[in-house]
Amino acid sequence: MADSPVSGPARAVGTVALRWHGHSLELLDQRLLPLEEQWIALDDADGVARSIRDMVVRGAPAIGISAAYGMALAARQARGEQWRDHIRQALKVLAASRPTAVNLFWALQRMEQVVEGCATAEQARHRLAEEAVAIHEEDMAANLAMAEHAVGVMQPEQPLSVLTHCNTGALATGGYGTALGVIRRLHEKALLSKVYADETRPWLQGSRLTAWELSREGIPVTLNADGAAAAILAQGDVRWVVVGADRITANGDVANKIGTYSLAVLARHHRVGFMVVAPSSTVDMQLPSGRDIPIEEREATEVREVRGVALAPAGVDVFNPVFDVTPASLIDAIVTEKGVVRNPGPEAMKALFG
Numbered sequence: 395m396a397d398s399p400v401s402g403p404a405r406a407v408g409t410v411a412l413r414w415h416g417h418s419l420e421l422l423d424q425r426l427l428p429l430e431e432q433w434i435a436l437d438d439a440d441g442v443a444r445s446i447r448d449m450v451v452r453g454a455p456a457i458g459i460s461a462a463y464g465m466a467l468a469a470r471q472a473r474g475e476q477w478r479d480h481i482r483q484a485l486k487v488l489a490a491s492r493p494t495a496v497n498l499f500w501a502l503q504r505m506e507q508v509v510e511g512c513a514t515a516e517q518a519r520h521r522l523a524e525e526a527v528a529i530h531e532e533d534m535a536a537n538l539a540m541a542e543h544a545v546g547v548m549q550p551e552q553p554l555s556v557l558t559h560c561n562t563g564a565l566a567t568g569g570y571g572t573a574l575g576v577i578r579r580l581h582e583k584a585l586l587s588k589v590y591a592d593e594t595r596p597w598l599q600g601s602r603l604t605a606w607e608l609s610r611e612g613i614p615v616t617l618n619a620d621g622a623a624a625a626i627l628a629q630g631d632v633r634w635v636v637v638g639a640d641r642i643t644a645n646g647d648v649a650n651k652i653g654t655y656s657l658a659v660l661a662r663h664h665r666v667g668f669m670v671v672a673p674s675s676t677v678d679m680q681l682p683s684g685r686d687i688p689i690e691e692r693e694a695t696e697v698r699e700v701r702g703v704a705l706a707p708a709g710v711d712v713f714n715p716v717f718d719v720t721p722a723s724l725i726d727a728i729v730t731e732k733g734v735v736r737n738p739g740p741e742a743m744k745a746l747f748g
């Protein structure tokens with residue numbers, strides 16, 4: 395076991411955002427897409443934490459997987475009697491990278507349990523790498539299962555149109571995607587008529603990432619300004635709004651990219667289905683409701699500028715919460731790999747997640 399690096403998942407579906415090489419982690423720099431495809435190589439946990447904070451990698455499941463690999467990298471550098479302290483310090487740094495997506499803390503907790511079960515640094519090096527790869531592979535498998543469940547809920551008899559928000563695809567996960575995985579599956583089954591992608595101000599995950607990911611895989615996508623969503627739903631063509639999640643609380647409230655809540659209100663008004671697709675690693679049964687979710691606020695420059703070009707008067711006051719909370723009462727279905735929660739509420743959530 396001296397230094398036999400554990401390699402990454404054997405199976406990948408289409409686009410990938412992270413590559414594990416056993417001794418280093420490569421991340422596709424999502425800040426540069428769609429203009430440039432550049433990979434960043436990392437060999438320590440600090441670099442991974444920085445990459446999460448700076449949005450080189452983003453999307454709840456991808457953040458959790460990256461943090462797990464960050465722990466595996468920390469174990470590779472842990473030496474001497476203090477090896478356990480070195481890994482615990484890495485965990486703290488990774489946990490401080492972003493606050494909202496619970497997948498980060500879920501993955502770190504899993505890694506911590508493995509550390510506690512290791513007797514030597516060498517064992518930790520091997521076991522943490524294995525666990526990180528397992529988390530990565532499980533996420534991919536969960537996405538495939540969720541896509542099947544979601545199509546079962548939609549029961550399309552003919553191709554249907556959907557609207558989505560942010561990026562929930564291979565770029566945001568271990569592969570395939572959550573909400574975008576459902577869209578991919580509909581396309582594979584020739585059941586997708588049209589997908590509208592909100593551009594997703596201010597970071598533009600929809601235009602920069604979702605439009606890129608779908609176009610390069612030959613899935614036709616129509617990009618729209620966020621403010622056009624009401625007009626699109628009013629046309630009557632869209633049957634489902636499909637989104638991902640960063641944290642789902644015990645009562646079925648959902649934190650997701652800012653703008654999701656307005657979409658849920660619009661969907662209810664227009665009698666369009668509203669579906670949240672997320673792995674069970676996004677469910678936080680410790681928090682009673684969405685009011686308890688820490689909502690990240692990011693720099694004012696994200697709203698005032700695009701790639702350094704000013705869009706607003708210099709120094710204008712900005713409010714930039716990057717997630718919002720959709721109340722469970724506006725959600726028709728939460729789809730996870732464990733099953734579907736229809737009309738979510740505390741009882742239905744407890745029945746599936748205990």
Ligand SMILES: CSC[C@@H](O)[C@@H](O)C(=O)COP(=O)(O)O
Binds near residue numbers: 559573
């Ligand atoms: C499968 S990704 C689900 C969510 O993480 C996604 O919708 C989202 O809000 C991403 O936010 P981001 O700020 O880009 O990390």
